[in-house]
Amino acid sequence: MVVFVISEEGKPLMPTRRFGKVRRLLKKGLARVVCRRPFTIQLLYKTTHYTQPVKVGFDTGTTMGFAIVVDNGLGGKVVEKGEIRLRRDISKLLLQRREYRRFRRYRKTPYRKPRFLNRRRPEGWLPPSVRARFEHTVRWIERLTKFLPDPEVIVEIARFDTQKLQNPDVEGEEYQKGNLCGYANVLEYLLARENGKCQLCGKGYGGNGNGWQIHHIIPRSKGGTDRPDNLALLHRKCHEKIHRNPKLMAKLKKPKLYKEPAYLNSFRLQLIKELKALLKDRVKFTYGYLTKIHRNKIGLPKTHANDAVAMTGFTNPKDINTTTIIRQVRKKKRSLHEATPRKGRTNPNTEAKRNSKNTKQVRTKDGKLWCLWDKVKIDGQVGFISGFTSGSYAYIQDINGNYIRLAGKSYKQVPLKQTILIRRNNNWVERVMVA
Template identity: 35%
Template sequence: MVFVLDKKKRPLMPCSEKRARLLLKRERAVVHRLQPFTIRLKDRLLEQSVLQPVGVKSDPGSKVTGAALVRREETVNGPVDHALHLSQIAHRGEMVHERMQKRAASRRRRRSANLRYRPPRFNNRTRSQGLLAPSLRSRVENVLAWVERYRRLAPIVFVDVETVRFDTQKIQNPEISGVEYQRGELFGYEVRGHLLEKWGRRCAYCGAEKVPLEIEHIVPKSRGGSDRVSNLSLACRPCNQAKGSRTAEEFGHAEVQAKAKPPLKDAAAVNTTRYAILDGLREMELAVRAWTGGRTKYNRVQFGIPKAHALDALCVGGMAGVSGWNVQVLEIKALGRGQRCRTNVDAHGFSRGYRMRHKTVHGFRTGDLVQAEVPHGKWAGTHVGFVAVRALGSFRVEKADGISWKRCRLLQRADGYEYRKIPSVVSSPGVNAGASNAA
């Protein structure tokens, strides 16, 4: 479906692609936005239209959040939801985390290089109640921002959101019950004693005994590993240094890697942000209802709908039926709006170049959607895509490089997201979150 606005840019009921094409051909409407595609009528006001109940359904995940816009129809058997628009939002939490680490390394190097020693201070390190890490806050703000955007494009009156809570101990041990929840791996041990018992007081890699042993990460922290006891092993100094930043499997010891339990950061991220998303939605003064992951799975199985992020969102809530789900999905990838830092640094925090002082060049900014008409040369033809600007006015549009700014025509301003269409029953590779799939 195509989003429709009245002549004062107020949301009306979405229409079919065929009807939108006819309205544009008869010059009764103009293109308001390309992604998501939206038209604006020239001869219609909100007061002259009849609106039906439209809602947003959301299935928040660690790496990907599914969203669905539906038109609700009340029947004798209960409400039936008709899909109007499906999308999935790929978060950039990992990117935010990496940039925060890079910034911390740069600051640490500057302080140690330019300042005399200063003892650490702890009297100003308190955190406000409910504070989320930047990587988690990015996920929450993406979900809230897109619900607000959909409110500007469609007459939204209700929101259904899944607030699943993952049992991290049951994920590790499905048979756990009763008092075992209070007894972790270290029950009756200290960390070092537990590791010595677990690894038989010998190096996990070469089997050396009666030598000094060091605590080592099976999956290095630089590769996403954690300080959980299940990710720790014992190694002699030569093996620890030879392993470096490789995983145990890459080091040639798959049997050691098999003892490391999978990380639970995706489940932890969902558990941490679920109420922050719910509270943010309730502040929008909409009819917000929270549902469990079990209800989502029940609806998906009952109606025979395949598993995908956007389709999971469509199955959130109580309903007697669903239709119109086998359509293309708009994949929305969060990229951010660039960086405020104007200095490029290497992995050790040393300066290695500078960015432009101003981000706008001849009216274009990196990330704008443009159309470039190149009459001759290596890149002759029409190129449509996101632009990367340079101070000299020689731009890059998708794969075409060295295109003059005079050949570019602006289609849509950068808004911090990248868009593409994918089938509804196939999720894009590399963005599936284990926590969201576990529901």
């Protein structure tokens, strides 16, 4: 990850990838660390305040993409890009907790006054999972832009532009000219409406012939409009078929009106409001279909990080060969409730004793302390401690959540004796991947 730099007076300077220089400055006492994530140093000597315009692209979603691109006058230069992966297991865990609680009350409180009819959702309520996403999005944008010199921030908030759909102009002038803007917007909308399935054969992309075709149910020659309710999503081959055999046209199901969940719209509106409050007029919003067109134009493969690069709109970005992956992890394992409270127990579990595997840290006999999600090196591989066994063994995962095993071994337990500590982590782990 790039190192952010602030001046002696506390003003943001250009971020740097000259990690050797940063190390030397810190060693010589010419700089100090002001923040660890993102890693930020403050220079302790006078410098010029020379800066270049910086743009930050940010793709929202459960996997968020980000990119910091500097305007070098030559079509842009990527200084950092990567993705942030949020936890996906939380709603499952909440459901499980709910079940345990329900069952416990059923066991222990045979009669309890009903108290579930008095709840009301406050205004701006979001489901917990969406609310978490909203807060993480704002927090990460803040983190990534705080130490940049007046960055322009571009945030992708949706795949398509609902307002433009009122007047889509699918086969209009723009489409003829080869500017696929309006077409791409409508296509993204139809893909969302039809769940990515062809309306004739019901198969997904590549199911029957290549590519998609948008078909007018009432043809334009007979006064059919470009409004989405007159449009059908078909494979190119299925579309040919339908025109060869007009009987098939009757088979096309009338498209249902696409209505996205109300909370998603609320999520978007709240995000726009919050980011405008945070970044004032330095924030702009864009749509997935525009990103896709531009990413294809500059020839970047599809990843969340590259989407963020494309969002910044530079025409010839000088890329870096690394992607920083930041993953949210579970820091605590509280087994507050047991699914089967009495099974196999000889003594009542009065002290709510934890399973030794659920501990968050372990001290080995040599006096070393190991914590959950410590970044460690073992056998030449870098990973993160994801759990402990009762002995001095641990489970180690790579950034993608795959277990690291010792060469030639089939089991996942790895002796802490052989591991080397690199750094401790809170509930975010980070790894720079070389493409």
